[in-house]
Amino acid sequence: MATVLITGTNKGVGLELTKIYAGRGDRVYAACRDPESATDLKAVEGDVHPIKVVVGDTASVTQMAEKLAGVAIDMVINNAGMAGPAFDQQNTYAMDYDGWAETFNVNSIGPVRVLQALIPNLRLAEAGKVMTVTSQMGALSFEMIAAHAYCASKAAVNKFMRMASVDLKKEGIAVGLVHPGWVQTDMGGPRADLTPRESADGVAAVSDALTIENTGGFWKWNGESHDW
Numbered sequence: 334m335a336t337v338l339i340t341g342t343n344k345g346v347g348l349e350l351t352k353i354y355a356g357r358g359d360r361v362y363a364a365c366r367d368p369e370s371a372t373d374l375k376a377v378e379g380d381v382h383p384i385k386v387v388v389g390d391t392a393s394v395t396q397m398a399e400k401l402a403g404v405a406i407d408m409v410i411n412n413a414g415m416a417g418p419a420f421d422q423q424n425t426y427a428m429d430y431d432g433w434a435e436t437f438n439v440n441s442i443g444p445v446r447v448l449q450a451l452i453p454n455l456r457l458a459e460a461g462k463v464m465t466v467t468s469q470m471g472a473l474s475f476e477m478i479a480a481h482a483y484c485a486s487k488a489a490v491n492k493f494m495r496m497a498s499v500d501l502k503k504e505g506i507a508v509g510l511v512h513p514g515w516v517q518t519d520m521g522g523p524r525a526d527l528t529p530r531e532s533a534d535g536v537a538a539v540s541d542a543l544t545i546e547n548t549g550g551f552w553k554w555n556g557e558s559h560d561w
């Protein structure tokens with residue numbers, strides 16, 4: 334039995350990840366912005382502990398970590414993320430700069446806040462690890478013509494987590510990145526390829542396979558390596 338902390342658990346991929354780990358008998362700290370109103374999350378059976386966190390707010394992440402002081406956490410899954418401004422406001426010719434900054438704050442800095450705040454908890458685990466749900470849209474190798482702010486935010490988190498993997502390897506903590514596929518969520522829309530469950534099954538398998546030996550990797554939900 335493991336202890337897992339997942340962000341963005343009120344819906345989408347994060348909610349399905351919560352169901353998967355709780356279904357195995359793991360303890361899940363299910364972090365989201367508003368646990369009170371997270372009806373679907375509250376209905377998940379098992380050892381599930383909804384916990385409030387606003388990943389874009391340092392004080393909120395610190396408060397979450399304070400509540401978890403002394404708890405060994407085997408795995409953190411940074412899943413919360415946002416799409417950013419409307420596509421006609423995040424491109425080469427037009428940019429909602431405040432929206433881009435918020436997208437960076439949530440998608441790039443949020444996972445770092447959570448990782449840093451929970452390092453003491455990861456140290457208490459036998460083999461702590463951190464998986465961040467990124468996107469193929471953040472890969473420099475993946476040609477994109479839209480969503481410039483979102484793409485840049487995911488590229489930034491990819492680079493940071495790759496660097497964190499080198500630093501934390503010395504402590505035995507593994508760090509990885511996973512592209513969850515194109516998923517039928519509020520973010521991905523109804524025409525996407527994968528159901529949230531299909532995506533989450535893949536993300537969970539890739540996360541389970543993350544070890545100190547393959548730390549620093551970037552994978553697709555189906556287990557294939559992702560080009561940077």
Ligand SMILES: NC(=O)c1ccc[n+]([C@@H]2O[C@H](COP(=O)([O-])OP(=O)(O)OC[C@H]3O[C@@H](n4cnc5c(N)ncnc54)[C@H](OP(=O)(O)O)[C@@H]3O)[C@@H](O)[C@H]2O)c1
Nearest residue numbers: 341342345346366412413414415468515516518519520521
């Ligand atoms: N769907 C896709 O096709 C796709 C493709 C590639 C990568 N991804 C990535 O997969 C992850 C999960 O996305 P999803 O598809 O499950 O999307 P989703 O259903 O829209 O869920 C997004 C989650 O992130 C949280 N979130 C959104 N904005 C936030 C903010 N400003 N501050 C804190 N939390 C915020 C949401 O909480 P609230 O309900 O409180 O807003 C929700 O829990 C994201 O990192 C996303 O970038 C998704």
